[in-house]
Amino acid sequence: MRRTCPAEIAADADDIVQEAMLRLLRGDVVVVNRRYLHRVVTCAIIDVLRRRRAARLEFTGEQGPEALDVARDPAEQVGDQQLGLAMRGCLAAQPDDRRRTIELHLLGYSVPELAKLLGFAEKSCENLVYRGLKVLRACLAAKGFTP
Numbered sequence: 001m002r003r004t005c006p007a008e009i010a011a012d013a014d015d016i017v018q019e020a021m022l023r024l025l026r027g028d029v030v031v032v033n034r035r036y037l038h039r040v041v042t043c044a045i046i047d048v049l050r051r052r053r054a055a056r057l058e059f060t061g062e063q064g065p066e067a068l069d070v071a072r073d074p075a076e077q078v079g080d081q082q083l084g085l086a087m088r089g090c091l092a093a094q095p096d097d098r099r100r101t102i103e104l105h106l107l108g109y110s111v112p113e114l115a116k117l118l119g120f121a122e123k124s125c126e127n128l129v130y131r132g133l134k135v136l137r138a139c140l141a142a143k144g145f146t147p
Contacts (some may be wrong), residue, residue, distance in 0.1 A: 105129045
């Protein structure tokens with residue numbers, strides 16, 4: 001755990017271990033091996049980092065990662081803001097379940113994590129993500145944003 005934990009949250013190491021233990025106890029795991037334990041601890045650390053980042057962005061009033069990078073070209077920043085607004089509009093037009101799964105997927109959650117988190121079957125979650133991403137791409141392409 002100490003090798004995995006970044007220095008910025010090392011003071012919370014005991015809380016992270018406790019959260020990881022609670023996840024293990026709540027899970028429906030038959031075999032707990034070293035690799036699985038490492039995965040649970042890593043996910044707990046990532047969750048703490050995400051919560052801290054969200055709190056920091058909320059506290060400072062920044063709009064996202066692009067607000068941290070002031071050395072970029074202003075035209076590029078405007079383009080990123082327009083893309084963000086277009087994505088929000090496209091996501092808002094999707095059904096709630098699909099929108100929620102896409103948003104969490106874009107935040108870095110895998111399909112199995114989403115299924116467990118949202119209480120869906122893994123295949124249903126996979127379908128929601130892939131269909132949602134397809135609709136999102138089409139919506140963005142209609143607004144002039146292509147990869």
